[in-house]
Amino acid sequence: MDEAFYWLWFLGLEKITAKQKKIMLERFVSPQNIFSISRESLEKTNIFKKENLDYLERSKSLEKARHSMNYMEEQGIRMITREDPLFPEMLKSIYMPPAGLFVKGDVTLLNSSIKIGIVGSRNPTVLGKRYAKAFAQSLAAVGITIVSGLAAGIDGQSHWGSIDELGRTIGVLGTGIDICYPFSNQKLFDRMSKEALIITEFNLGEKPLPYHFPQRNRIISGLSQGVLVIEARKKSGSLITVNHALEQGKNVYVIPGDISASQWAGGNQLLKEGAKLVTDPRDILEDYVIVNNHSELKNAKKTMASKEKIMINIAEQTLYNLIRKGYTTIDELVIYSELPVNTINGLLTMMEIEEVIDIKYGNIVLL
Structure with missing residues (x-):
């Protein structure tokens, strides 16, 4: 047998x-x-x-x-046991490692050199969503694999940001691999199973039971060198992931938020306790690669297969994404970015100086 x-x-x-x-x-x-x-x-x-x-x-x-x-x-689902060479070494050393994993997609991502977990609210603000997508996209652009829980909110935005870049993302499920939860993420779930990777320790058909999600969080942190927290309350699943990360000796990063808003209170508390404050993806990158200036990031990016430019500033990233989608006039950028026209003009000037774009007769062209 x-x-x-x-x-x-x-x-x-x-x-x-x-x-x-x-x-x-x-x-x-x-x-x-x-x-x-x-x-x-x-x-x-x-x-x-x-x-x-x-x-x-x-x-x-x-x-x-x-x-x-x-x-x-x-x-096209595979089972990887702890005896399999593809089973991640990082997971073998965590508390209560899974006996095996069910995987679907690009299994090589399990052992990519640098992986960053991103966690946060399931009901984030517009700003939280924007941060999640922009940070994930910027990190994925230089070859980092984004790990998250394929939940609604910050998780989903992080996966979208990375899969829209180089597709380097891993979704860790709290269900069997044949179940998409929440159902609203079905499009993302299907795309990741083909272009990225979804994994779970739960057997086929296992439903989204409440205790599954705290359990799967140890795998998110276990796979990652560091965990980024974006918009988390004081009592939330995100902080369970952070606790696992701290127990595993991983780096913890936090984007600061409104001190009067409960949505950001958990992350702000982590900052008070010693987590690293980040306002720019380079704050994370400096812990894993030598990055002295923007030109070095651009040179690193040119070695990637896509040859696309890196936009580290979040507002620049927003404009870059819109231009790439075909919004090539200032009027369109004002409407879809929700940024003031004077801010957009200043950012476009900087992007032109950095040779990211060229403006010809009022139309913006990516270089």
Whole structure:
């Protein structure tokens, strides 16, 4: 019998915790051994209560695993266990590492050299959305992979920003890989499964249960060298991710916000406790690459396959994105950017000096 079936069976034991699975693998080495072991032997380990043992006894069938394998092959879904060379080394060292992952998309992103997690509110302000998309786009533009939870709000905006750049983004789900949650992210979910990567430790068909999301947050931070917080309340899932990051010895970055607004209170508190304040993507980049000035960033970008220009300033990034979409007059930029005309004129002048754009007869052209 193919060992993969036993792994699928093992990962699909929904009523056995990650901690119990970890202990079982340490004691019995493989899922096939666990499948074969008697109830009496398991009982002697003192790992399980009676209801766990009853559940394991009822679950000893590979039929569901066979159906799952057929479905995964049809849908282009892979299973990566801790024994697989593709399983990220960074995840092996976290507290309670997942026994395995279900993945769909560009699996090489799991081991990309620099990954930054971005977390924040599910109901962000317009400004929070703008920061998330712009920072993600700027970081992705220099080859950094963005990791987030594919939730509504900041997560989704971060994924959109990075996939619209070089597609370097990983969505960590709190459901089975065959379930999109929330449904409003279906378009993003489908695109990421083809052009980027979605992953989960939860078995096929597992629903978005409340406890799944705090559990998946340790994977977001575990995969990342650092975590950026954008607009988070004092009691939020984002801060759970930050706690995991701190336990894992990762860098924590925060974009500061309105001190009178509860939406920004969690992030502002983290700044008081020592998180790094960032107002520009270069504040993050300097911890991973040597960046002395804007020209070095531009030179680094030219080595990328896309040959596109980097816009680090958030307002410049907004204008750059609009111009790339075909809005090439000042009037159009005023309408769609919601920036004052004098601000736009100043930014366009700087972009022209930096040889990002050229203005010909009132029309703006990307160089």
